[in-house]
Amino acid sequence: MINSISDTPQHQAEQQAILWQAKLSSDLLSDRQRREFEDWLAECPENAAAWQAVNSFWTGLDGLTLADIGAESGEVLAFSRANASKPPRRTFKTGLALAASLLLTLSIAYQQLDFYLADYRSATGQQRQIALADGSTVLLNTASAVSVDFSEQQRLLTLHRGEAFFKVAADSKRPFVVKTDAGEVRALGTAFDVKLQDQQASVTVFEHAVKVTSASGEIKERLAEAEQLQFSADGISPPTHVNLQRAAAWHQQRMVFQDKPLAEIVAELNRYHPGKIVMVGDALKNLPITGVFGIADTDVALQSIEQSLPVKVRKITDHLVLLSAK
Known part of the structure; x- marks a missing residue:
């Protein structure tokens, strides 16, 4: 045989x-x-x-x-x-x-497998506005998925992946909770953003406050407006103050960077790019860049980077782009 x-x-x-x-x-x-x-x-x-x-x-x-x-x-x-x-x-x-x-x-x-399990999802490069039965709204960012489970006791949403902005309708009898693998966020009459990445989540509060509980059981009783923190199975990081206008840029389909290293910009672009953008070598990673890019077309952002920095953009396949020194 x-x-x-x-x-x-x-x-x-x-x-x-x-x-x-x-x-x-x-x-x-x-x-x-x-x-x-x-x-x-x-x-x-x-x-x-x-x-x-x-x-x-x-x-x-x-x-x-x-x-x-x-x-x-x-x-x-x-x-x-x-x-x-x-x-x-x-x-x-x-x-x-x-x-x-x-x-x-x-x-x-x-x-993409988890998309089939979620109630609502967005594709790479897509955003989606969702109106919930209680009057709350959810704005899904790129490549994100969320499930909704409303009962008489609570309003539970599970963010499977990606990022979402939640604007919560008042209902004192039913707490509004967003659950992730890293822990959960409970609204205290508020609007907030949750981003899940690499088994770590971050929450940014735009109105009022939230309560955060990490997967390990650590609790932050109150995270106030214009504050942000990270949480995971390892615990909760100290909160920091953020510029809400800049933090909300993605709500208007924009990415805003001020004197940020190219590696950080590429990592963010990869969230919206249908494939992978790879930097060749380490020489480019710390090149500083300031700019405002639209999330709908990452090719335009790459062209802007190529024109403003000593960087060559080379498209290998439809899903693979290499950045190298000129």
Whole structure:
């Protein structure tokens, strides 16, 4: 009996490693899934070798140079599937672009799964205004999902991912609570913003106050207007004062930056870009930039960055953009 390549333990391990890369890159990763990954990694040498190859390739994107990419000649850097412990070898046309596209596609697909479970959702680059039955409203930011569970005792909303602005209608008999994996926020007659990212959440109060309880049980009894804090399973950070006009910029589909490093701008653009924007090397990360960008078209923002900074923008695929030094 002849086995196909797809039946070999090595090939199966490679496919599983690619799927784990997508899962581990997601904001939805749970502690249980992380333990499952660790069990899979220790299961056999093929799994460990496949993960080393896939993870080394993906994390190596930041250290690449344009010479490695070889865009003009079609030559790219790839890892040998035959031996993950060997140094990278050069191959033509396949490799970096194809593997990067595959990982990005899988990552994006995995992160969309929770959308099918949520009551309301927004796609990447989209915003959505929602009117709730009690008169409250929710503005969903890009790639966000929320579920609603109203009862006679409380109004419970679960933010599965992304960011949302809540404007709460008064109802003294039913508290308004926003639940996340990082903890929960209880409205004290208010308007506030909750953002969930990397198993950590932040809350910004625009009117009145909120009560915050972290997943670990730590409590902030009252976070006041124009204050912001982060909370997670590790606890609650000290509150800071914020500029509400700037914090609300995304409500008007704008991003506002004042003397911020390019790495921070790229991280924010990636929330609205249908794919991945990657900086090549570390030289660009601390370049300061001030500007106002629209969230509806990240290509325009990238053009502005290219014109104002010594940065070259190179579109590799529809879902992969590289930023490099000019």
